[in-house]
Amino acid sequence: MGEEANCDAVMEDGNGNGNGKAKENGHATAVVAMPDVKAKAEDAVVAPGDPRLQGISDAIRVVPHFPKQGIMFNDITTLLLRPGVFKDALDMFVERYRGMGIAAVAGIEARGFIFGPAIALAIGAKFIPLRKPKKLPGEVISETYVLEYGTDCLEMHVGAIEPRERVLIVDDLVATGGTLCAAINLLERAGADVVECACLIGLPKFKDFYKLNGKPVYVLVESLEYEK
Numbered sequence: 276m277g278e279e280a281n282c283d284a285v286m287e288d289g290n291g292n293g294n295g296k297a298k299e300n301g302h303a304t305a306v307v308a309m310p311d312v313k314a315k316a317e318d319a320v321v322a323p324g325d326p327r328l329q330g331i332s333d334a335i336r337v338v339p340h341f342p343k344q345g346i347m348f349n350d351i352t353t354l355l356l357r358p359g360v361f362k363d364a365l366d367m368f369v370e371r372y373r374g375m376g377i378a379a380v381a382g383i384e385a386r387g388f389i390f391g392p393a394i395a396l397a398i399g400a401k402f403i404p405l406r407k408p409k410k411l412p413g414e415v416i417s418e419t420y421v422l423e424y425g426t427d428c429l430e431m432h433v434g435a436i437e438p439r440e441r442v443l444i445v446d447d448l449v450a451t452g453g454t455l456c457a458a459i460n461l462l463e464r465a466g467a468d469v470v471e472c473a474c475l476i477g478l479p480k481f482k483d484f485y486k487l488n489g490k491p492v493y494v495l496v497e498s499l500e501y502e503k
């Protein structure tokens with residue numbers, strides 16, 4: 276697998292002690308990675324035992340050796356084919372972020388675009404696409420990063436976010452954390468207040484504890500189908 280994210284990234288298992296996750300069929304219940312300190316159990320575990328999580332976990336297909344040997348690809352397109360489960364995932368994010376004064380949801384291309392806009396509309400926030408290079412027509416700021424299979428770059432339109440606006444970053448999956456780090460950096464360079472990062476899936480490479488640039492990462496399910 277690829278390199279670690281080139282920023283401060285460690286992961287909390289959601290119980291604050293590295294143990295006790297409910298794991299079934301390859302994925303675990305929701306966890307949130309808290310920054311800087313070992314999170315207390317009541318802070319860290321989100322919706323423990325929520326019956327929706329098992330359905331979400333079961334709906335994610337794991338494809339071995341895609342796009343290259345050794346990568347266990349977590350495919351969310353199978354979840355998208357099941358509207359009830361897709362809605363459960365969106366609802367869980369909306370329930371968490373509604374009423375938090377979030378002005379913007381920033382979605383990461385491409386799969387963050389599947390979840391981010393629906394969350395944004397439901398919580399009354401604007402949606403900001405963080406795009407791969409040379410896709411946005413206006414003036415952009417850019418951030419280059421390392422990922423599991425190469426390097427990439429995220430871009431955002433100048434003026435998409437105002438200084439001090441509260442923003443949630445959304446993607447389908449966190450693996451090394453490099454993509455989320457780049458998104459955090461990009462938004463903070465524009466003066467935004469990044470509240471949290473939200474992903475459907477976190478890979479167990481991030482086991483025990485993580486923080487990304489000091490920002491919490493909320494993960495619905497954790498994949499166990501992972502080849503070292």
Ligand SMILES: O=P(O)(O)OC[C@H]1O[C@H](OP(=O)(O)OP(=O)(O)O)[C@H](O)[C@@H]1O
Nearest residue numbers: 384385386422423449450451452453454
């Ligand atoms: O935590 P990381 O190691 O940075 O990896 C996670 C990122 O990798 C995947 O996107 P990918 O770069 O494959 O782009 P795509 O969605 O356009 O296929 C995924 O959707 C995340 O954005």
Ligand SMILES: Nc1ncnc2[nH]cnc12
Nearest residue numbers: 347348349350423448450
């Ligand atoms: N294992 C994985 N599955 C799906 N998307 C990914 N992005 C980076 N690693 C991934």
